[in-house]
Structures are given as C-alpha cells and as structure tokens.
Amino acid sequence: MSDPARERAVSSRSNAMIYLDHHATTPVDSRVVDIVTRAMLDDYGNANGVENLHGERAASIVDRSKASVASLLRSDPADVHFTSGSTEAIELALSHAIASGKAPLRVGLSTVEHKAVIDYVLRAEGLGLCTKVWLPVNDEAMLDWTAFETALHSGLDLVCVMAANNEVGTTYPITEVAAASHLFGAKILVDATQAVGRMEIDTEGDNLDYVVVSAHKVYGPKGIGALISRHFEPSHLTGLRGAHQATPNVPGIAGMGRAFEIMEMEGDEESRRLALLRDLLLRRLQALVPGLVVNGSEKDRLPHNLHVSAPGAPNDIVLLRLRGQVSVSTGSACNSGAQEPSHVLRAMGLDAARIESSLRMGLGRSTSNDDVKIAATLIADAIADVRSSLSGESYA
Structure with a gap:
C-alpha cells in the first residue's frame, strides 16, 4: 500500500x-477541570455539614449540578441521585425495583444490554429474586418488536432497554418502548450512558422510571454518575448498606454538572x-x-x-x-x-x-x-x- x-x-x-x-x-474537558479544581481547592466543605458556610457552599454545588443533569435529561432535580458511575446506578435501580416489587420480579432485558445489567439480573435470578425474559434483536441489534410485545403480553414487571448500544452504536426507540411497557404495567430502566447529550432523553415526558448516566462518557471525570428516578429512595433498600448518608463527592459532582451543561449547549x-x-x-x-x-x-x-x-x-x-x-x-x-x-x-x-x-x-x-x-x-x-x-x- x-x-x-x-x-x-x-x-x-x-x-x-x-x-x-x-x-x-x-x-x-478543560472547562470541567477548572470547576473540579475549584471544588477541590476552594469549595472543599462537606455537603452534608450545612451547619457551616463551607458545607453550605458544597451543598449548593451539589444542588446546581443536580439541576444541570436534570435539565439535559428533562427531569426533576430532586430525582437525580449521584452514584460512583453507571454500574452502581444500574445496581441501585435493579435493587430498588426488586425490593419494591412483587417477588420474584419478572425482568425483560434485551440480549445486547450492558454486561452490568445482564450480570446483575443473572445473579438476582440465581438467588430467586427475579426471573429473566430475553428480548431478542436482529442482525443490526435492533429490538425485535414482535418478540417484545409477546413478552409484554406474557407479563413483565420491569423492562431493561438501553438508549444506545455501547458497542455497535445502534439506538433504540425509547419513547415507544416506554409507552408499550407502561401500557402493560411494566416499569422501564434505560441505560443512557452512551446516549446522553447525543440523542433526546425525555425522562418526565416519556415517564421513564429509571435512567442511568455517567460523567466520563461526556468529558467529565471518572467515578461519578447518576440514577434518575422519581421512585428511588435509598431508604427503600434493605441489607448492609445502612441508613447513613455517604459524603458526597463534591468535585466529581461539580465536574459532572459542568460536563452536562456543556453537552446541553453544544x-x-x-x-x-x-x-x-x-x-x-x-x-x-x-x-x-x-x-x-x-x-x-x-x-x-x-x-x-x-x-x-x-x-x-x-x-x-x-x-x-x-x-x-x-x-x-x-x-x-x-x-x-x-x-x-x-x-x-x-x-x-x-x-x-x-x-x-x-x-x-x-x-x-x-x-x-x-x-x-x-x-x-x-x-x-x-x-x-x-x-x-x-x-x-x-x-x-
């Protein structure tokens, strides 16, 4: 050559x-680095300790970042729950769906979902907490709609369909998937990790029950993500996590908020x-x-x-x-x-x-x-x- x-x-x-x-x-993004650095050096208070001004400033950063994430995803800031990334958000969403639903939860998931979704569902099924129903795709990774409707008719409690595939890039008609799922009484979990800022995600308009995102896919820092859900409350989960509120990762949260602001603008x-x-x-x-x-x-x-x-x-x-x-x-x-x-x-x-x-x-x-x-x-x-x-x- x-x-x-x-x-x-x-x-x-x-x-x-x-x-x-x-x-x-x-x-x-360098603009994200600037705000992360500021949060580390200047606004270093504990966002849980709002009895002093340093904590109050840190808490204000968390609130502003929630608003930025919510704006891009068209959701309520109160529904934004920060996590260490998409994997934790997926696990929290599935744990919540299982804990708040009838056992065993009937989960329909596409065969091309992220391994974090698939592995969690398989583990939960092994423990008798859920039963899985595979939702097949065609040779372009598009959802087989006939098989999807058949699965809904058979009875599902939760549908897991990502907004866009993380390998081949195929995007999915989330609005239609959510409408069909809700028609049959099923909630929906949308992994929007690759899609956020690159295709429309309307959390409230489409009545999406759980949406998962991560900062490091949109020029933000690693180690920070979010679960967006009007249903989710940490207190609903039982086990060894306890009721204590973890110290927020304020620099990461600040960076995620800024990264989402930039994605919304550009x-x-x-x-x-x-x-x-x-x-x-x-x-x-x-x-x-x-x-x-x-x-x-x-x-x-x-x-x-x-x-x-x-x-x-x-x-x-x-x-x-x-x-x-x-x-x-x-x-x-x-x-x-x-x-x-x-x-x-x-x-x-x-x-x-x-x-x-x-x-x-x-x-x-x-x-x-x-x-x-x-x-x-x-x-x-x-x-x-x-x-x-x-x-x-x-x-x-």
Whole structure:
C-alpha cells in the first residue's frame, strides 16, 4: 500500500496517538477541570455539614449540578441521585425495583444490554429474586418488536432497554418502548450512558422510571454518575448498606454538572460534526479495505460511532499493529481482558469471521479531519498487514 502522500501524512503523526475510543471514556474537558479544581481547592466543605458556610457552599454545588443533569435529561432535580458511575446506578435501580416489587420480579432485558445489567439480573435470578425474559434483536441489534410485545403480553414487571448500544452504536426507540411497557404495567430502566447529550432523553415526558448516566462518557471525570428516578429512595433498600448518608463527592459532582451543561449547549452541533467525520472515516476505510462490513444499524446509530469488521484480520492482532498509533477497541471496555466473543455481536447472530475481526471506533470532541484521514490509513494498513501475514489471501 505504498503511497508517498500517505506515508508523509502518517509520519507527521509519528509521535502522536490518535484517540478513537471515546465509547470507553472521554478526555476531561478543560472547562470541567477548572470547576473540579475549584471544588477541590476552594469549595472543599462537606455537603452534608450545612451547619457551616463551607458545607453550605458544597451543598449548593451539589444542588446546581443536580439541576444541570436534570435539565439535559428533562427531569426533576430532586430525582437525580449521584452514584460512583453507571454500574452502581444500574445496581441501585435493579435493587430498588426488586425490593419494591412483587417477588420474584419478572425482568425483560434485551440480549445486547450492558454486561452490568445482564450480570446483575443473572445473579438476582440465581438467588430467586427475579426471573429473566430475553428480548431478542436482529442482525443490526435492533429490538425485535414482535418478540417484545409477546413478552409484554406474557407479563413483565420491569423492562431493561438501553438508549444506545455501547458497542455497535445502534439506538433504540425509547419513547415507544416506554409507552408499550407502561401500557402493560411494566416499569422501564434505560441505560443512557452512551446516549446522553447525543440523542433526546425525555425522562418526565416519556415517564421513564429509571435512567442511568455517567460523567466520563461526556468529558467529565471518572467515578461519578447518576440514577434518575422519581421512585428511588435509598431508604427503600434493605441489607448492609445502612441508613447513613455517604459524603458526597463534591468535585466529581461539580465536574459532572459542568460536563452536562456543556453537552446541553453544544451536544447537537458536536453530534452533527462527528456524524460527518464518522461518515468520512467509513468512506475512507471502505475505499482502502476490501471486504469491510459495517455492524449495527447505519440509519439508527450514535453520531460518533463506527463499528466494522474486516474478515481475515483478527482484531487482537490488528490492535497490536495499531498500538501507539491509533486507539480503537474490540468492544466494551468493561469486558477488557475477556477471551470470550462479544455477547452483543453473538446476540446479533454474526458469524465468527465478523466477530473476531470487529473493531469499534468512537470519535470525540477533539477529533479532527486530519485525525480521521490518518487513522483510516493506519487502520487499513494494519488490516492489510495482518491479512497478508496470516494467509496471503487477496481481498481485492
């Protein structure tokens, strides 16, 4: 694949890595860093200790951040409950649904839900606290609506359908899913971790019972997320957690609030820009990589997501070729190190060749036109090298 112009472009980035793994995490926005630093150095009071001015100021930061999160998600600030991230929020939501519902809770969950949802439901089922009903998807990871309606008719208490898939980027008609669920008396849990700020989430308008979000997917700090629910009260949960109120992570909460403010102001424009760059990346890869296929829906997809397969080029070897040049991934960061194939791609019914050669790319706020052009060349070269070294087979 020798091309002098391409070689010059690649060499110009020889000392800089291109980051295309924004689904795993995002770099913290400098505007967020400023407010986190201020909360750590100036507003360092305990937000639970409002009997003094330092605590009162910290509590005020928490309240303002609740309002920012609620504004983007169209909810009541009183319904925003901060957590350590999406995983804790998911576990709290499911624990609450089980504790406040009739036992065993009948839970319907799509086969492509995040592993945090699936693993919790399987553990709860093993303890006799719930029974699961799988909601299948098609080969684009879209919900099988006929099977979903059949499951609702059979009787469900809780439906778990994410707003957007964290691997292939397919988005879901949450408004319609919520309406159908409520019609049959089921509550709904929406994992909006990847979708928030990138597609509309109307918590109150759609009467969403539980919504889960995280700051580090939208240029905020790690270790802070939220459960948005009008139903949730920590006192409803029993066990060893106790009734004591944990000390709020004020710097993290402040950063999350600011990150959500920025997404509300700039998210639409950013999504339009990234969708154009994503399409440019796809066109370049299609031109350079014979046999490339797109996974997930090309119509109903997150604007910054591209998930492809290049049969004949195992993704683990491709990633080794790209190490230090372009950061992409094979799937969910939460499954890192797992040797088993993606449960999402298996649920979609993809064949082994597509699964083992799949790559997930997530564009972000700092991604430029040049990044996309150079990354496409580097990725294409890596795939060609792997194909050639393994078999010598031509994919032209």
